[in-house]
Amino acid sequence: MLTIEFDSIQSMGFAVLTLLFGKWIINKFPKLEEYSLPPAIVGGLIFAVVNTILRLANLMVIKIDTEYAMLFMVIYFTTIGFEASLQALVRAKGIVSKFLFVSILAIFVQNFLALGLGKAFGIPGPLALLLGSPALVGGPGTAAAVSPSIEALGFDTATSVGVIAATLGIVLGSVSGGPVASTAIKKHNLSAKDPDASANTGDRYKSHSQRQKMTGERIAVMLYGTLVVIFLGIFVTKLLNFFVGYLVGGISFPLYIGPMIVAATVRNISDARDKPILDDEALGFTSDISLNIFLSLTMVGLELWTILDMAIPMLIIIALEAIITIAFARYVVYKLMGNNYDAAVMTAGFIGFGMGSSSNAMACMQQLTKEYGPSPLAFLAVSIVGALFIDFVNIFMIYGFINFL
Numbered sequence: 357m358l359t360i361e362f363d364s365i366q367s368m369g370f371a372v373l374t375l376l377f378g379k380w381i382i383n384k385f386p387k388l389e390e391y392s393l394p395p396a397i398v399g400g401l402i403f404a405v406v407n408t409i410l411r412l413a414n415l416m417v418i419k420i421d422t423e424y425a426m427l428f429m430v431i432y433f434t435t436i437g438f439e440a441s442l443q444a445l446v447r448a449k450g451i452v453s454k455f456l457f458v459s460i461l462a463i464f465v466q467n468f469l470a471l472g473l474g475k476a477f478g479i480p481g482p483l484a485l486l487l488g489s490p491a492l493v494g495g496p497g498t499a500a501a502v503s504p505s506i507e508a509l510g511f512d513t514a515t516s517v518g519v520i521a522a523t524l525g526i527v528l529g530s531v532s533g534g535p536v537a538s539t540a541i542k543k544h545n546l547s548a549k550d551p552d553a554s555a556n557t558g559d560r561y562k563s564h565s566q567r568q569k570m571t572g573e574r575i576a577v578m579l580y581g582t583l584v585v586i587f588l589g590i591f592v593t594k595l596l597n598f599f600v601g602y603l604v605g606g607i608s609f610p611l612y613i614g615p616m617i618v619a620a621t622v623r624n625i626s627d628a629r630d631k632p633i634l635d636d637e638a639l640g641f642t643s644d645i646s647l648n649i650f651l652s653l654t655m656v657g658l659e660l661w662t663i664l665d666m667a668i669p670m671l672i673i674i675a676l677e678a679i680i681t682i683a684f685a686r687y688v689v690y691k692l693m694g695n696n697y698d699a700a701v702m703t704a705g706f707i708g709f710g711m712g713s714s715s716n717a718m719a720c721m722q723q724l725t726k727e728y729g730p731s732p733l734a735f736l737a738v739s740i741v742g743a744l745f746i747d748f749v750n751i752f753m754i755y756g757f758i759n760f761l
Contacts, residue, residue, distance in 0.1 A: 358416040364423040371420075371652035374399035394713075396648050397496055397523055400655020408660040422657040426611070428650035429501050433612040434582050434589065435643035436747050437619030438634060443627040451693075455702060455737040458689050459746050462681065462710055463489040463753050469680055470673065471757075477669040481761040482506045483517060485754070487673050491521035492529075492681065494750050495713040497647055498522075500654040502754055505610055509758075513662045519654060520663070521674055522712075528678040529711030533720030536686055537704035541728055546697040548729025574638040582642055585622060589615030609755060616748060681710050693737075700724075701731040705738035714742035 362370055378399025382388045388398065411417040467488035474484020486506060491499045499518030506514035540546070568574075592614030626634040663670070685706045693699035704724050708717030717738050725731055 357411070357414050359419065360416065361419045362421060364421040367421045367656070368424050368649070368653065371396075371400070371649065371656050374403050374656055375648055375652040377402070394496070394648070394651060396651035396655060397526070400652055400658070401523060403656050404658040404660050411661055420653075420657045422653045425500075425650055425653040425657070426504075428646045428653070429497075430586055430612045430615060431582060431646040432497060432643060432650055433501060433747075433751075434586055434615040434619045435639055435646065437585075437616035438582075438623050438636075438639055440616075440620035440745060440748050441623050441627055443624070451733060451737050452740050454692065455689075455706075456741045456745055456749075458692055459493070459706070459710070459741055460749060460753070461688070462684055462706075463493055463750055465680065465684055466492050466677060466710075467753075467757050469677060471761075473673045473676060477666075477673065479666060479669060479673075480511065482509050482758060483511045483514060484673075485757055485761065486514060486518040487521050487670065487677065488757075489750055490754050491518055491674075492525045492677060492711050493709065493746060494522070494754070495526065495709075496522040496651055496654075498747060498750060498754070500651065501610065501612070502751075502758075505755070505758060513659075513666075515654065516658045516660055516663045517666070517670065519658060520660070521670060524671070524674045525678070526712035526716060528674070529708050529716050530719060532678070532682055532711075533704040533707035533716070534723045536682055536707060537700045537720070537724050538727075540686065540690055540700045540703060541697065541724075544695070544700075546700055546728075548697055548725075548731060570637065570641070574635055575641050578635050578638040579642050581622075582619075582639075585618045586615045589613075589618040592617055610751075613751070613755075616751070620748070678711055682707060685710065697728070698731050698733045701734035702737055705734060705742065709738070709742040709746065714739070717742045 375396045376399070378395030378397070381398050381402070382395055407418050467485060470484050470486075470488030471481055474481065474487065477484075479487075483506060486499060486503065490502045494502070496519055499522040500515060503515040503518045506518075590611060593609055593611055594614070596609050596614065623634060626632045685703045689706045690699050690703045693702050701721050701724055704720040705717040708714075708720040718735075721731070721734060721738065725734075
């Protein structure tokens with residue numbers, strides 16, 4: 357069998373090629389846009405499937421060096437830390453706190469369900485956990501970031517399991533969010549014109565970015581700042597691991613936890629200043645680029661042939677997780693958020709990011725509000741929780757589960 361090996365630099369270039377191929381595929385087949393699948397997932401998954409077929413046919417295999425995936429992963433999660441604004445949480449006057457609470461509750465539900473179903477199918481606990489909130493609430497980025505810690509416990513297939521599960525979640529979340537919420541709207545005759553539906557959110561969360569022309573200098577300043585925060589944050593990670601490991605043996609946090617904490621601190625210092633020091637729009641570019649390259653490297657490095665023996669149990673578990681998440685959204689999220697039109701739209705958003713990503717959530721809600729009318733309050737709550745807080749909270753909770761196992 358022919359073996360082709362790419363070094364770390366070639367692998368990064370090849371990963372970008374699959375990313376561009378994914379963009380081309382999505383443009384060629386616009387239907388894919390409805391699923392909010394990242395181009396990195398589309399292009400990388402196609403390559404991973406082809407590579408698996410070639411290997412199983414004993415013809416050829418391409419080996420990828422994913423060394424630089426760690427760098428882009430840390431950059432991405434540091435930008436997530438920059439979004440943890442307590443000021444944004446306070447501005448929302450309770451609705452965001454309530455939505456954050458039900459989202460945290462969903463993390464527990466997904467993880468306990470994954471562990472229980474995994475045990476029934478004979479899947480080891482740490483590997484089964486990847487089929488819970490790391491893949492569903494977290495999405496591909498979190499699943500890929502957590503997987504190395506699972507691999508370190510002796511489960512070499514962790515990355516493949518986590519990323520494939522997250523991809524399935526994105527598809528299921530994107531197709532179910534709108535219909536579930538639409539059913540609630542029709543059943544209860546809800547409308548954007550209801551007296552208790554939001555026509556105005558008042559003091560809505562606003563970015564600190566000045567609406568100026570985007571320049572290379574703006575992006576560079578935020579990238580330099582991000583790298584400095586990473587430098588300082590890694591010391592925080594080491595200190596945390598030293599003290600926590602001293603108190604409870606065997607527990608350690610991943611490298612990016614410290615940078616996320618430092619970034620969150622910088623964000624809230626920036627919010628407290630008359631002149632903010634963070635440029636959210638430029639940070640968005642840094643976040644998008646680092647996530648795309650991180651996901652591309654992760655996807656092309658997948659060895660799908662290693663998980664064929666657990667493909668059927670994994671599909672069953674993800675399907676059951678999706679059913680429970682949808683039921684949780686319909687009967688818990690909808691009721692706790694107010695039983696009104698805003699609550700119905702938030703239900704769609706919850707399913708979107710509860711089984712995929714914040715972009716999934718936005719797509720589900722946009723589809724719904726185009727038909728039934730605007731819901732500014734729903735977009736406010738879901739965007740702040742889904743894009744700012746839930747990834748931060750989810751990471752800490754996942755490692756709590758891992759260390760418990």
